[in-house]
Amino acid sequence: MINLMHKNTYKPLIFKLSELKNFLEFKKFRAQNPQIVYKDVINQQLSEFRGLHPTEAASTLSRISKTQDLERYGSWIVFHHVNTAVHILPKPEFYSLRTFGMHKKTIAIVGTQGILAETLTQLGFDTFLLWDNKLLPQSSPEALGNNGEYGSLVSAQKIFSINPYAQVSAFNQPLQPPTAKLLFNRADFVVDHTNDLTMGSLLRGEAKTRRIPLLSSFPTSLGVAVDVERYDLNNKLEPYLGMIKNATYKNVKHLSFKESSTLLQASRTSKSFWNDSESRILSLETPHLASVILARMIAALANGHLLKSNRYWFDIDTYLGFRG
Numbered sequence: 001m002i003n004l005m006h007k008n009t010y011k012p013l014i015f016k017l018s019e020l021k022n023f024l025e026f027k028k029f030r031a032q033n034p035q036i037v038y039k040d041v042i043n044q045q046l047s048e049f050r051g052l053h054p055t056e057a058a059s060t061l062s063r064i065s066k067t068q069d070l071e072r073y074g075s076w077i078v079f080h081h082v083n084t085a086v087h088i089l090p091k092p093e094f095y096s097l098r099t100f101g102m103h104k105k106t107i108a109i110v111g112t113q114g115i116l117a118e119t120l121t122q123l124g125f126d127t128f129l130l131w132d133n134k135l136l137p138q139s140s141p142e143a144l145g146n147n148g149e150y151g152s153l154v155s156a157q158k159i160f161s162i163n164p165y166a167q168v169s170a171f172n173q174p175l176q177p178p179t180a181k182l183l184f185n186r187a188d189f190v191v192d193h194t195n196d197l198t199m200g201s202l203l204r205g206e207a208k209t210r211r212i213p214l215l216s217s218f219p220t221s222l223g224v225a226v227d228v229e230r231y232d233l234n235n236k237l238e239p240y241l242g243m244i245k246n247a248t249y250k251n252v253k254h255l256s257f258k259e260s261s262t263l264l265q266a267s268r269t270s271k272s273f274w275n276d277s278e279s280r281i282l283s284l285e286t287p288h289l290a291s292v293i294l295a296r297m298i299a300a301l302a303n304g305h306l307l308k309s310n311r312y313w314f315d316i317d318t319y320l321g322f323r324g
Helices: 020-032 042-049 054-067 091-098 114-122 151-162 177-186 197-210 257-268 288-302 316-320
Strands: 013-016 037-040 075-079 084-088 103-110 125-131 167-171 189-192 214-220 223-229 310-314
Touching: 013 020, 042 084, 042 091, 075 151, 103 114, 103 177, 103 288, 114 125, 114 151, 114 288, 125 151, 125 177, 125 288, 151 167, 177 197, 189 197, 189 288, 197 214, 197 257, 214 288, 223 288
Parallel strands: 037 084, 103 125, 103 189, 125 167, 189 214
Antiparallel strands: 013 075, 075 084, 214 223, 223 310
């Protein structure tokens, strides 16, 4: 049995104003919660949606309000974690304005994933499975003041801050073989953001069985590397692109942290995948570029680009020229 984190801990409260019951419930909610900051941006979004010039917006909106009760238009979204509520467009218009939902794919991300989740949301993805049972330390660039929170919770909040209508399921438990099966039953793409050989081997084993693409990325002294493992095209592909022999969950789960870390680092500095003679692993203190590149690679796959199983290398110039 898998338990999602309590919905109120990461999902915004949505009042669809066109539904009378929701409209009355919001009226009651607002009266009972005067401490919340209420931001009504419906006029601004409606002007943007209709492509109105600022000089004509006021008069046009005035005409619209005579036929459309803007109090019953759109949704009020309540973000409990920042004590704020915002009045925005209905989902179809909001999606059209922000180009959300353009990718009809479900992305499963395992491990700390805030920056990656944000970038994928901005690229048009709106359905996510987030799995991370670790609390964010203060030093983590993902934390942003949220130290002591689960990474999956913080990532979900970041997604909803961009797209309140997104579909997000967040999990905060250790990933085991039975729960990994559930994760893969619902995913179109899986991202390994764990930096953990045991967990990575479990994910690759399930990806291979279910024939689902798996991606991971890491920064190096030369830029960013993205591993694309297309188990959907070849389920005989060896995990970690064949760079770690016998990398199955059964074989590696007994290894010590030092042993598994050594194997993982060796796979990332394999001379067969690099032209230079001195690749070395950098810390993940600034993972922003790696996450953005990885998100664009996922978008490329979702758009039908035929990316073969390989390690893809990006320096700054290559990245600036890459379009997903």
